[in-house]
Amino acid sequence: MDTDIIRVEPVPGSPALIRAGQLLTDAPGMEASARWTAAVSEADGIFRLRLSPGVDVCDLAATVRERGHRASPNHILMGQPLFFGGPASRPFPAPPLPAPACAPPADESPVTVAVLDTGVAEHPWWRESLWFAERRTEAAETPDADRDGVLDAQAGHGTFVAGLVLRAAPQARLHPLQVLDGHGVGDESGLLRALTRLRDDPPQVLNLSFGCHTFDDRPSPLVEAALDGLSGAAVVACAGNTASDRPFWPAALPDVVAVGALDAAQQERAPFSAHGPWVDACARGEWLTSAFLEYGTFRGYARWSGTSFAAAVVSGAVAAAARDMSPREAVAHVLDPRRTRKIPDLGTLVPLAG
DSSP states (O other), X not given: OOTTEEEEOSSTTOOEEEEEEEEEEOHHHHHHTGGGEEEEEEETTEEEEEEOTTOOHHHHHHHHHHTTOOEEEEEEEESSOTTTXXXXXXXXXXXXXXXXXXXXXXXXXXXXXXXXXXXXXXXXXXXXXXXXXXXXXXXOOOTTTTOSSSOOTTTTHXXXXXXXXXXXXXXXXXXXXXXXXTTSEEEHHHHHHHHHHXXXXXXXXXXXXXXXXXXXXXXXXXXXXXXXXXXXXXXXXXXXXXXXOXXXXXXXXXXXXXXXXXXXXXXXXXXXXXXXXXXXXXXXOSSEEEEEEEETTEEEEEEEXXXXXXXXXXXXXXXXXXXXXXXXXXXXXXXXXXXXXXXXXXXXXXXXXX
């Protein structure tokens, strides 16, 4: 874990991870926090303040919000929330799968799915796709960033997610953006930058297979506003591998489709999955097979488990439906309880394609 990541627990029994001494806020919030600030950086109207030694970032965030400004500690985001219950499993090598059936011209599909994750590696399923040719450099996966000779803990996470989306929506055009490192670690500041990049050309579907608990169990007002700025996009996020009903963000936002995980039989809640009234949908999250890296014993395919991947299944289903309707209509169609069944505290079942 990065040395600047600390565990905070203003509410006993409800820990969160943040970057030490960093407050994110808007311009008025920056002015309100000036007396406690040692340094400031700004990008796209979001200010990252490095606070003076001894300042409690959680107390300051609460104070700035009380004054009517948007503020948040720089929360740590995890592709699999390793520090809160652990992932269902590590990835395991799997035999090759046939490429998702796709009638050309695939890249003329009007449905774009933004995949904010660890990046996307070259893979036979999309090596010749125009979207990959456009993004292969800026969003490339790095298998072993720390050069210790071992595959990073979550390297391949974004590639696996991309494969699951395309298995359900083979004609979708992906827009990968790297917000997590190979260990699955990112932060709220990086997410806000990525969402700003999408604002001028919003995707139809946005997949967020990561998240966090927050210091006060409330959503970050900065992330909520940034997602609201993606006009018309259907946002799908994993509910987290926390095995609890504690809200996990951004999945628990009202306008985000929060996705929990079912077991391999698609009958019961996977034991690691978050659950609760804020979870909108569920899909198989155990022992899924998808595209992966070529590294060590892996030959481009893997089996893996987690709510991250259940979310990708739902994103793919929404993207497939969005070919013939608006993204919001596609969400309503996929989550229509008349088409499938509802599971208490897990929402509507979305069957695995194929």
